[in-house]
Amino acid sequence: MKNKIRKIFSINLVLVLVISTIVIPDVTYAKTLGDLKKELQNTLNDYNEAQNNKNLTQSEIDSTQANISKTSEEITASQNEISTLTQEIEQLNLDIQTKKKQIKDIISFYQFSDSTTMYLDYAMGAKTFTDFIYRLAISEQLLQYNNDLIDQYNNLIVTNKKKQEDLSKKITELSSKQEQLKQSLDKLKSKYDDILDLNISIEEEIKNQREAISMYENQYGCKDSDDLNVCTRGQLPADTKFWRPLISGSRSSKYGWRFHPTRKVYTLHSGTDLVGSTEVYSTAAGVVAGIVRKSSCGGNMIFIHHKVNGVTYTSGYMHLRTIDVSVGDVVTKDTRIAITGGNPSVEIWDKCSTGRHLHFMMAYGLYLSDYTSWSTFMSKTFDPYTMVNFPANGSYWSNRTTKY
Secondary structure, eight states, rough: OOOHHHHHHHHHHHHHHHTTTOOOOOOOOOOBBBHHHHHHHHHHHHHHHHHHHHHHHHHHHHHHHHHHHHHHHHHHHHHHHHHHHHHHHHHHHHHHHHHHHHHHHHHHHHTTOOSTHHHHHHHHHSSHHHHHHHHHHHHHHHHHHHHHHHHHHHHHHHHHHHHHHHHHHHHHHHHHHHHHHHHHHHHHHHHHHHHHHHHHHHHHHHHHHHHHHHHIIISSSSTTTHHHHHHHHHTTTTTTTTSBBBEEEEEOOOOEEEETTOOSEEEOOOEEEEESSSSEEOSSEEEEEEEEEEEEEEEEEEEEEEEEEEEEEEEEEEEEEEEEEOOOEETTOEEEEEEOOOOTTSSSTTTTSSBEEEEEEEEEEETTTTBHHHHHHHHHHHHHTTTTTTGGGGGOOOOOSSSO
């Protein structure tokens, strides 16, 4: 019974996951300009909170950097101490050699042999009893002095070994501190990058929302209580079809799930990648709704509202080197809006591109009007191949008009 329940649960879970990946084009819902301004205020509140978190994190970073500096000072001090120990050990070795020479000098001075009976031989060589007593006393003194020198020698060896052990311990501790310092730096850099990405994303969202509000107020004359769908749709230039955004080229990557080449995860490729001519044109008549500059994933971007055969859409253009339009501009299919980019060595801020191309997106509804959430926009994207007359199988095209 339990296995049956598990099986049913697994089937239902799979169905939920599959259904969650299906794009359902729920095109419109009522939103006023006042609602958009409230969303901007909420985003500003999020930004203030993010700034507070940034300041707190900066304090943590400063503290970590202070610890790193302190550790560096300790490392320098340890290195100096190691140098001192090394010099002391070298001096001890010289002292040991000096003691050995002193022993040899004493033996040589009294012309003793190196035999074990050298002191006895010396004492027994006396000619009188007084001379014998004298020689015996000298021998005992020499023997004691020699033993003292040997003891000093042994003590110096022990001291030498002890300091060598201390030196080895210092080196081990120093290596451990260096490794900890490296790990701290790596974590600090990663944390700093995350903070920058977060703030850049929020700043870009604020910029988009402000530009959208300005467009609705200045371009369309919308009031705070006006439904944006009603306010704008009657003023969107109408068109009957979509056109290829590049004069010539081919598709290098299709819409759909794939392993991302730079992020190294499976994710939805929310558009189609086009390579070829560098001038980018609007896919149909419309109004520029949003512009993003130097995004860390997508680079420079343009979003355009369209009304084609009575249905509203948003087209997106990413990885751009230059942008030739502004928010609120009315465009046609013949309006050049940008130049392609995405070259990692040129657009160094764009971390999601491996080469020059255009990432072309299409979505149902009016992004920044019907909805402002990026996740909602992503959920409403669809394969541009279903609407735009691209050749099949990635074939090359040489103009924007030939039918395939």
